[in-house]
Amino acid sequence: MIRPILLSLAAGLALQAQAIPPRPEAIAFKPLAFSVPKAGAFKADLSNGIPVYIAEEPDGLPFVRIRVFIKGGAYLDPAGKEGLAALAGAQLRAGGTLRTPAAALDERLEFLAASIQSSLGDTSGSVSLDILEKDLTEGLDLFMQVLTQPAFAPERLDQAKRAIRQNLASRGDKLESIAAVELPRLLYRAGHFTSAQPTAASVAALTREDLAAFHARLLHPANLVVSVSGKFQRKAMLARLDATLGRLKAGPAAKPSPVVPAPGALAKPGIYVVDKAVPQSLVQWALPGLRRTDPDWAAATVLNSILASGDFTCRLMKKIRSDEGLTYGIGGAFGEGSYWRGHWSGSFQTKNKSVAYALRLFLGELDRIKREPVPAEELGSIQNTIVEAFPARWGRKANVVNLFAGERLVGWPEDGWTDYRERIRAVTAADVQRVARTYLDPAKLVLLVVGKADEALAGDPEHPGPLAAVAPLPVVRLPLRDPLTLKPLS
Amino acid sequence: MGRTCQPARAVLAFLCALAPLAGQEVKVLERTLPNGFKVLLVERHDEPSIACGWVARAGSANERPGITGVAHLFEHMMFKGTRTIGTRDAVRDGELNRKQDEVMKTVRGEQALLRERLRRGEIQDLRDPAVRTPRLQAALAELDTLVKAQRELIVKDELMKLYGQAGGTGLNANTTMDRTFFHIDLPANKLELWAWLESDRLLNPVFREFYSERDVVLEERRLRVEATPTGKALETFQAMQWQASPYSWPVIGWPSDISSLTRDQADAFFSTYYAPGNITLILVGDFRADEAMATVTRYFGRIPGNPVPPPPVTVLEPPQGGEQRLVATVESMPFVLIAQKAVPAVHRDAAALDILSGILNGDSGRLKRALVQDRSVAVLAGSGFDGMKFGGVFRLYAAPVPGKAPEEMEGLLLEQVRAIQEQGVTDHELQKAKNQIAASMYRRMDSNADLRDQLAEAESAGTYRDFLEEPGLLQAVTREDVQRVARAYFALEGRNTLVVRRKEAK
Numbered sequence: 001m002i003r004p005i006l007l008s009l010a011a012g013l014a015l016q017a018q019a020i021p022p023r024p025e026a027i028a029f030k031p032l033a034f035s036v037p038k039a040g041a042f043k044a045d046l047s048n049g050i051p052v053y054i055a056e057e058p059d060g061l062p063f064v065r066i067r068v069f070i071k072g073g074a075y076l077d078p079a080g081k082e083g084l085a086a087l088a089g090a091q092l093r094a095g096g097t098l099r100t101p102a103a104a105l106d107e108r109l110e111f112l113a114a115s116i117q118s119s120l121g122d123t124s125g126s127v128s129l130d131i132l133e134k135d136l137t138e139g140l141d142l143f144m145q146v147l148t149q150p151a152f153a154p155e156r157l158d159q160a161k162r163a164i165r166q167n168l169a170s171r172g173d174k175l176e177s178i179a180a181v182e183l184p185r186l187l188y189r190a191g192h193f194t195s196a197q198p199t200a201a202s203v204a205a206l207t208r209e210d211l212a213a214f215h216a217r218l219l220h221p222a223n224l225v226v227s228v229s230g231k232f233q234r235k236a237m238l239a240r241l242d243a244t245l246g247r248l249k250a251g252p253a254a255k256p257s258p259v260v261p262a263p264g265a266l267a268k269p270g271i272y273v274v275d276k277a278v279p280q281s282l283v284q285w286a287l288p289g290l291r292r293t294d295p296d297w298a299a300a301t302v303l304n305s306i307l308a309s310g311d312f313t314c315r316l317m318k319k320i321r322s323d324e325g326l327t328y329g330i331g332g333a334f335g336e337g338s339y340w341r342g343h344w345s346g347s348f349q350t351k352n353k354s355v356a357y358a359l360r361l362f363l364g365e366l367d368r369i370k371r372e373p374v375p376a377e378e379l380g381s382i383q384n385t386i387v388e389a390f391p392a393r394w395g396r397k398a399n400v401v402n403l404f405a406g407e408r409l410v411g412w413p414e415d416g417w418t419d420y421r422e423r424i425r426a427v428t429a430a431d432v433q434r435v436a437r438t439y440l441d442p443a444k445l446v447l448l449v450v451g452k453a454d455e456a457l458a459g460d461p462e463h464p465g466p467l468a469a470v471a472p473l474p475v476v477r478l479p480l481r482d483p484l485t486l487k488p489l490s
Numbered sequence: 491m492g493r494t495c496q497p498a499r500a501v502l503a504f505l506c507a508l509a510p511l512a513g514q515e516v517k518v519l520e521r522t523l524p525n526g527f528k529v530l531l532v533e534r535h536d537e538p539s540i541a542c543g544w545v546a547r548a549g550s551a552n553e554r555p556g557i558t559g560v561a562h563l564f565e566h567m568m569f570k571g572t573r574t575i576g577t578r579d580a581v582r583d584g585e586l587n588r589k590q591d592e593v594m595k596t597v598r599g600e601q602a603l604l605r606e607r608l609r610r611g612e613i614q615d616l617r618d619p620a621v622r623t624p625r626l627q628a629a630l631a632e633l634d635t636l637v638k639a640q641r642e643l644i645v646k647d648e649l650m651k652l653y654g655q656a657g658g659t660g661l662n663a664n665t666t667m668d669r670t671f672f673h674i675d676l677p678a679n680k681l682e683l684w685a686w687l688e689s690d691r692l693l694n695p696v697f698r699e700f701y702s703e704r705d706v707v708l709e710e711r712r713l714r715v716e717a718t719p720t721g722k723a724l725e726t727f728q729a730m731q732w733q734a735s736p737y738s739w740p741v742i743g744w745p746s747d748i749s750s751l752t753r754d755q756a757d758a759f760f761s762t763y764y765a766p767g768n769i770t771l772i773l774v775g776d777f778r779a780d781e782a783m784a785t786v787t788r789y790f791g792r793i794p795g796n797p798v799p800p801p802p803v804t805v806l807e808p809p810q811g812g813e814q815r816l817v818a819t820v821e822s823m824p825f826v827l828i829a830q831k832a833v834p835a836v837h838r839d840a841a842a843l844d845i846l847s848g849i850l851n852g853d854s855g856r857l858k859r860a861l862v863q864d865r866s867v868a869v870l871a872g873s874g875f876d877g878m879k880f881g882g883v884f885r886l887y888a889a890p891v892p893g894k895a896p897e898e899m900e901g902l903l904l905e906q907v908r909a910i911q912e913q914g915v916t917d918h919e920l921q922k923a924k925n926q927i928a929a930s931m932y933r934r935m936d937s938n939a940d941l942r943d944q945l946a947e948a949e950s951a952g953t954y955r956d957f958l959e960e961p962g963l964l965q966a967v968t969r970e971d972v973q974r975v976a977r978a979y980f981a982l983e984g985r986n987t988l989v990v991r992r993k994e995a996k
Contacts, residue, residue, distance in 0.1 A: 034538070
């Protein structure tokens with residue numbers, strides 16, 4: 001019986017030596033070094049000038065991920081052919097290749113447990129490969145076929161059109177899909193690609209030749225940036241890429257994609273209401289913002305984190321969710337403004353009758369942050385949160401190379417994140433107040449409410465006040481639209 | 491492995507590439523603390539962070555009618571703080587909580603009277619302020635005063651703030667039918683902060699802001715269920731599928747239960763299900779196991795064990811008396827969903843059902859080939875086997891092309907199963923499904939957080955060993971196994987069919 005007693009004595013002493021601190025602030029942490037990865041360390045150029053961001057993971061799982069970013073997208077859709085970029089992007093992969101019919105491609109990739117995906121969004125897209133290391137030679141061959149020799153098989157095109165038609169028919173079903181149609185129309189002038197949306201007619205009119213021409217136009221080395229990560233030797237992988245992507249030459253129809261056009265005139269402020277018979281309204285807000293390269297970007301980032309990060313610690317969450325129980329979540333962000341200045345925008349959902357009260361609380365918080373300097377404790381805490389969470393963004397190698405490649409495609413300055421933490425630290429309470437006064441002007445607000453209009457307009461008897469009294473903005477009722485034509489329903 | 495099939499060369503190469511991984515890549519160290527906590531540790535040093543989490547084997551299956559949603563509401567309450575975290579004055583805070591509970595007794599008494607009036611048809615809506623009795627109005631005003639007084643003492647969302655300032659990301663929790671899972675990713679040097687905060691909220695939780703949080707959950711319910719096109723239909727479908735099983739009610743709870751849950755019920759749920767013996771702590775990432783274990787032991791070891799294990803779920807779902815159908819006309823893309831009641835996640839037939847789903851599913855799978863490509867009647871078609879702790883469901887679904895009715899998909903989906911029941915599957919299909927499932931399992935353990943989540947899921951339905959053994963079980967499935975489960979689990983008596991027809995917007 002001696003040994004156990006001695007042991008527990010020893011354990012008791014050890015326990016005493018390391019008492020539990022009364023509060024977590026008393027814990028001493030070992031320092032953890034983190035330096036921001038530099039783009040140059042990951043960068044290489046192929047013979048034809050296509051930039052590659054490459055990260056090898058010698059100890060990782062036996063997969064290789066290659067992604068070719070493409071500059072081009074819906075902003076190049078001709079009028080009347082809205083939906084072309086999206087359809088062409090998806091059909092690169094879905095329509096098979098000149099050497100490998102669609103069904104054979106599906107079959108082979110699934111047997112290899114690999115995936116090739118392709119898509120084009122508003123201004124950019126990508127074709128990506130995710131494959132086991134051992135199958136890379138075959139996978140890269142199929143990948144190059146998809147990228148350079150798509151077949152755009154007619155039967156697959158018909159299938160896709162049927163599916164798109166069903167999706168278009170569902171545009172009026174969900175609150176967020178109604179808002180996705182309406183908000184761009186409020187924010188951007190007609191004719192700009194941001195407010196031009198596909199209709200059943202514009203999609204039905206798309207032909208195989210349209211898709212082939214769109215692809216031929218985009219396939220230019222100047223439109224491409226590559227990222228690659230996974231289990232491989234860097235040198236051998238670069239040689240492989242150079243022997244494939246590096247040999248790509250611009251065809252006769254290929255063109256460097258033009259500059260993305262700015263939208264021109266901006267929104268008419270107002271409270272816009274779409275009537276939809278549901279027990280909860282979706283509220284979205286938008287105000288003119290700035291670009292990531294603006295000197296005030298760091299201050300705007302801190303401002304948003306204090307006010308509307310969507311975390312429990314932001315003021316709008318504390319007020320509208322935690323104090324009042326009016327919503328499950330509220331948050332927003334300053335858009336980076338890749339090609340023109342972005343918006344400060346965000347959203348929340350609340351029961352219809354609470355919309356007006358929740359918006360009063362929202363506007364109250366906007367007003368408060370303009371009137372009162374942020375207390376030092378709150379500012380410091382938010383700055384710590386942004387700075388300390390920053391390394392986590394760089395965790396996976398695939399994320400790092402995708403970030404560098406995506407930024408290169410947009411044309412952001414290289415290594416723009418290197419001094420990000422220092423810039424966040426340098427923001428003062430006066431800076432926050434200044435950007436709040438610059439950007440949070442309620443007279444410029446576009447508010448979109450999708451929900452039961454009568455209830456939302458009337459407000460809550462327990463917190464009286466109709467929606468129209470929330471702010472000196474015109475209240476405009478928007479009609480529901482036919483989801484296929486987007487024409488207003490009477 | 492591969493008992494009856496003769497794998498081709500490519501297949502052999504595939505198996506050779508993946509088989510060793512099962513043993514090498516995931517070294518799970520299992521420990522048990524004297525008070526009952528199970529601890530799983532996986533060291534991975536490729537990035538300086540740790541995915542931290544703990545899973546309590548307590549979900550909506552552990553509720554009963556009348557308190558549905560308590561497991562989920564309780565999950566919300568676990569973020570409200572402790573005696574140390576979240577308040578400037580724990581004593582006064584506690585007094586205010588007790589006073590709120592007293593007032594709520596009056597509120598509940600008055601609401602019982604209102605429910606009686608509702609039952610007699612004298613009023614239409616319990617929550618309408620106009621129907622409140624003077625006593626109820628006074629009690630609610632008093633509650634409001636107490637809540638505001640407490641708010642003065644509250645340090646709002648201090649747990650989130652402490653984690654955020656320490657570089658924590660992805661702080662969250664979620665509740666399912668079988669378990670509740672609390673997790674965060676932290677920089678590698680902050681493990682002790684996790685141990686401090688998590689052991690504190692298991693030792694000394696205080697459910698402050700209880701009553702306003704019920705309103706948050708009601709808004710969450712509107713967001714997820716009531717304001718979505720198919721939310722109510724899917725909830726009703728679930729309730730129809732399960733008769734005796736607690737899987738019949740929604741995890742978020744019925745609205746009337748959510749708005750009448752009490753702090754006492756949350757307390758009782760906590761003391762029954764959040765005892766150390768019912769919880770697994772999981773760490774995956776950049777630490778040394780011996781050091782991490784010392785920290786975990788020091789902090790979590792101080793929580794008293796509960797000698798009484800939580801009551802087992804004893805319900806066995808009885809066989810259905812026949813096929814059931816639900817037809818919902820809502821504003822949604824039309825589709826059909828066939829749900830066959832099958833087996834729990836850890837059942838010996840689960841692997842074969844996974845393979846069966848793999849063969850039906852996918853771009854080159856039988857369903858999409860037949861319905862979307864060959865016959866052009868559907869815009870999408872698929873399947874899935876969802877194994878839970880006490881039961882499982884095998885689903886087939888399809889959405890028709892414009893102009894076709896969802897009902898037309900039913901026979902075509904079942905025809906594909908019938909072909910397998912009668913003729914079986916090919917070696918090639920079997921191997922393709924195995925390849926895909928094996929690779930997807932490895933992809934699902936790529937990041938520390940992914941692996942932590944996988945271990946947590948395995949611990950909620952069985953043990954982490956089930957997860958480690960899964961690749962072997964899947965590789966052992968034969969063509970005969972696939973045909974056998976296709977025959978065994980598609981009887982009419984286990985079938986529930988949801989038909990969603992489009993209702994045009996007005």
